[in-house]
Every structure is written in structure tokens, then in C-alpha cells.
Amino acid sequence: MATETEPKHKPKLFAVMPEEMHGPDGLTVSEKTGTLFLTVPNFNGRDGDVGPKKNPGMLAKVGMDGSVEKLLVFPVLEETGQTGCMGIDFGPDGHLYVADNQYFFKTDHRSRILRVVMDGDVPTGKVEVVAEGLKLPNAVLWVGDTLYVTDTFLDLPDKFGAGGIWAFSKEEILKAGTEGNESIKVLPNGADPRLVVKEDVAKIGRGDNGGFDGLAATPDGTLYAGNFGNGALYAIRFAEDGKPNVEMIHGPGDVFDCCDGIFYDKGTDRIYINDSAKNAIRAFKPTKPGEKAVLELIWENGETDGADGLLDQPCECVVIGDKMYVVNFDWPFPGMVNVKYEAPSTMSVIELK
Numbered sequence: 001m002a003t004e005t006e007p008k009h010k011p012k013l014f015a016v017m018p019e020e021m022h023g024p025d026g027l028t029v030s031e032k033t034g035t036l037f038l039t040v041p042n043f044n045g046r047d048g049d050v051g052p053k054k055n056p057g058m059l060a061k062v063g064m065d066g067s068v069e070k071l072l073v074f075p076v077l078e079e080t081g082q083t084g085c086m087g088i089d090f091g092p093d094g095h096l097y098v099a100d101n102q103y104f105f106k107t108d109h110r111s112r113i114l115r116v117v118m119d120g121d122v123p124t125g126k127v128e129v130v131a132e133g134l135k136l137p138n139a140v141l142w143v144g145d146t147l148y149v150t151d152t153f154l155d156l157p158d159k160f161g162a163g164g165i166w167a168f169s170k171e172e173i174l175k176a177g178t179e180g181n182e183s184i185k186v187l188p189n190g191a192d193p194r195l196v197v198k199e200d201v202a203k204i205g206r207g208d209n210g211g212f213d214g215l216a217a218t219p220d221g222t223l224y225a226g227n228f229g230n231g232a233l234y235a236i237r238f239a240e241d242g243k244p245n246v247e248m249i250h251g252p253g254d255v256f257d258c259c260d261g262i263f264y265d266k267g268t269d270r271i272y273i274n275d276s277a278k279n280a281i282r283a284f285k286p287t288k289p290g291e292k293a294v295l296e297l298i299w300e301n302g303e304t305d306g307a308d309g310l311l312d313q314p315c316e317c318v319v320i321g322d323k324m325y326v327v328n329f330d331w332p333f334p335g336m337v338n339v340k341y342e343a344p345s346t347m348s349v350i351e352l353k
Contacts, residue, residue, distance in 0.1 A: 011301075012349050014066050015068055015347040017345040020055045022040075023042055024327050025085070028089050036062040036063075036325065038327065039087075049104075058085070071122075072116065074100070075127050077102055077112070079110060080102055082105045084101035087137065087261075092142065099138055101137055103136035107153075113129075133187070135152075138150045147168040164190065165197040165223070199211065199232075199234065201230060207334075208334070209229050212225045212227060214273065216263055223236040231253055233249050235289075256277070268352065276338075279302065279311040306346040310348070311326065312338060313331065315329035
């Protein structure tokens with residue numbers, strides 16, 4: 001494990017968000033065109049983090065020149081008047097699937113999975129509700145014929161914290177929410193069989209009870225997930241009968257205590273972790289059964305406003321070639337290096353070689 005950052009990995013400023021986009025979150029790249037797509041929930045900027053948001057949730061496109069273009073404003077949920085667009089991924093139908101986190105407005109199973117109907121790289125303006133009744137959906141990831149979604153706060157009785165992973169079949173998801181077809185209504189309180197993984201969150205350090213956040217998959221179908229609240233990492237391998245074997249590969253706080261978004265890069269054969277609490281990027285090679293993750297530190301910096309490109313609560317990243325593009329969420333929680341939101345919001349880029 002590296003004990004200090006290498007100067008060659010120092011982040012640089014890549015993109016500056018327009019004023020109406022503060023607190024970007026989910027990031028994905030089109031495999032067909034290489035275009036970056038970004039969700040901007042705009043959670044921050046509310047007085048005391050309550051009440052109406054200053055700006056609605058948006059979908060944006062980010063050019064390789066650092067330009068940022070608003071593509072769509074997400075429709076709000078009628079009961080809350082809000083939307084909380086977070087994790088995002090392209091489906092096999094060429095449309096974008098997005099986690100709508102309503103937990104920050106109402107905690108009683110109001111969150112949704114949305115489908116942004118696309119025409120290539122351009123949204124048609126049509127947004128369909130695919131699934132309803134989740135708690136705090138976070139990462140969204142298509143792996144083969146399955147859509148996986150992390151749920152960060154299951155709020156199970158007598159648990160300090162618990163997170164889960166949903167698995168929706170391609171057959172049910174592609175049909176749900178389309179014309180003449182209802183959305184999927186999942187069962188509450190961890191009772192739905194689609195919630196294929198449930199794991200408790202151990203209380204450590206910051207006392208954060210956030211469960212599964214980031215999610216990545218390697219070519220052999222192994223899922224890797226991490227807890228936002230304590231940094232525990234898991235490798236999840238599915239047997240032929242579909243049952244998951246869940247293995248903890250990094251204990252709570254062993255090296256770090258916050259795993260936000262994660263990304264697998266085939267080129268470097270590494271899984272990259274956004275450590276929001278420490279303004280850091282970490283990495284490890286995929287593990288074999290019984291192995292622990294061996295962490296390496298790519299970069300870490302202290303409190304910053306991000307204006308010079310340094311990490312400002314990194315939450316998501318993608319790797320394209322030799323470059324890593326990092327989203328800076330900049331919406332602090334207790335115990336983090338980042339202590340306040342400062343405009344403008346930014347994205348960073350790190351040269352990996």
C-alpha cells in the first residue's frame with residue numbers, strides 16, 4: 001500500500017459546472033461514442049439541507065474539452081416535489097437508467113429507478129418510471145442481463161445500519177414503465193426477493209451508518225461494492241443457482257472508512273475508489289476468493305474549494321485511456337475533510353501514467 005501520493009497523479013481542473021449545477025454526482029460514459037453523461041441532483045445549497053432545492057435535478061453532457069451542457073431537467077415526484085438523480089448507466093436498449101433518490105426528502109420507500117429515453121447521445125425528453133419503492137438507490141450498473149442497484153439505507157429494525165443490492169432482470173426492466181406497462185413496485189423493508197444482498201454496517205469512527213454505495217463489476221461477473229459509512233469492501237460472486245456469495249475483502253476502517261462511487265478499468269485491471277471522507281482516490285486489483293484487497297493510494301489532499309482541480313469530496317470517476325475523470329460532489333457530511341460547499345462545483349482529471 002502506498003503511504004504517500006505521487007506528484008505525477010496530482011489532479012488538475014477538468015470542468016467547471018455552470019452556476020445552476022452545484023453538487024454533481026453520477027457519471028457514465030457511452031461505450032459507442034465516448035460521451036460523458038453526468039447527473040446533477042443539486043442537493044446542496046438548501047438552508048439547513050431542508051426545503052425546496054435552489055435548482056432541480058439535471059442530466060448534463062461533459063465534453064472532452066471540459067464543456068458542460070444541460071440536456072434535461074428530471075421530472076419531480078409529485079409527493080415530494082423533488083428529484084434526486086444519482087447513479088447512472090446505459091442499458092442494453094441504449095437508454096439511460098438513473099437512480100432517483102427521494103430518501104433525502106421522504107424516507108418511506110419513495111425512491112425510484114428512471115429511464116431516460118435516448119436517441120443516440122440525445123435525450124428525447126421522455127422519462128419513464130421503471131421501479132418504485134426503494135429506499136436510497138445509489139449506484140446503477142448493468143451487468144449482462146441484470147440491472148444492479150445499491151441501496152444505502154435499508155433502515156432495518158434493530159440495525160445500526162444496513163445496505164443492500166437490488167437485482168432486476170433485463171426482461172422485467174426493459175418492459176416496465178413503457179407504454180401500457182406499469183412500473184415495478186418492490187416490497188418494502190427488505191422483503192423483496194430482488195434485494196439479493198443485505199449487509200449490516202458496523203459502527204466505527206465517524207459514526208456514519210451508510211451501507212452500499214459504489215458498485216463495479218469485473219469481466220468474470222464478480223461485483224464489488226463498498227459502504228459509504230465505514231469503508232467495508234465486498235466481493236460478490238453468484239453461484240449457478242443465482243445465490244450470492246458475499247465476502248468482505250476490506251474491513252471497516254482497515255485502511256479507509258468511506259467508499260463512495262467505484263469504477264473498474266479493464267486497461268489497468270484495477271478498481272478505483274472515491275474516498276469522499278479523505279478527498280482521496282484509492283485502487284486495488286480484483287481479488288480471488290479468500291483474498292483481501294490490497295489498497296494503493298492514487299491521490300489524497302486536504303480541504304480545498306476545488307478551483308485548482310484538487311479533489312473536493314470525490315464521489316464518482318471513470319477511466320478513459322490513461323486519464324481518470326473525477327466528479328466532486330462537495331456536499332459535506334460530519335467527519336469529512338471537506339467541511340463546506342464552495343461554488344463553483346468542479347470535475348478533476350488525473351493522469352494515470
